[in-house]
Amino acid sequence: MKPGMILTTSVLATVAAVFLLVAIQHLHIRTWGEDHVLPVTATKAPDELSDENLVDVLNSMHLTTPIARVEWKQSILKLDLKVIGTGTSYSEIYANMAAIAELSFRSLDNVEQVLLRVMAEDEWLHKQHLLLAADIRRNEWPMEAIDSLRNWNSPALSDELKAWFHIMETELWRKQFEMLNQG
Structure with missing residues (x-):
């Protein structure tokens, strides 16, 4: 393999890894809400009582x-x-x-x-x-x-x-x- 080809492959792999890590971090923030992690079963009580609830x-x-x-x-x-x-x-x-x-x-x-x-x-x-x-x-x-x-x-x-x-x-x-x- 030529040295230029090795350098190009390395740069492309590094750029792809950076984009992948940013995408994973963005997905993590959207899914978990940064530091506001709540269990799936947590529910907020309604503000008002009604016949329906x-x-x-x-x-x-x-x-x-x-x-x-x-x-x-x-x-x-x-x-x-x-x-x-x-x-x-x-x-x-x-x-x-x-x-x-x-x-x-x-x-x-x-x-x-x-x-x-x-x-x-x-x-x-x-x-x-x-x-x-x-x-x-x-x-x-x-x-x-x-x-x-x-x-x-x-x-x-x-x-x-x-x-x-x-x-x-x-x-x-x-x-x-x-x-x-x-x-």
């Missing part, structure tokens, strides 16, 4: 207490959580309440009020009994109240949390959780 939004919370009933009407979200048997703890219920409040008031713009009931279902008689109710309203409590509720470590809530979230406990709640914890 209600099931998907509520399902995204992964509550440990099942939802028995839900209604969405004119910026008011009504939810019933169903407790079956004695396997559900008060801390689990409080964590689920906090998750609902967090989604409703931190992620969604159009929820003004959440009416939440925690219902016990009698497996034998198929009757429901109210354990706890909350009327949570936007801007009536400090944002750290959600974390306080999520991390509360006693069946008896503080008067502050009860007032902020308008929580009412029934006698059945006290028998099931508060008195059980004392004895």
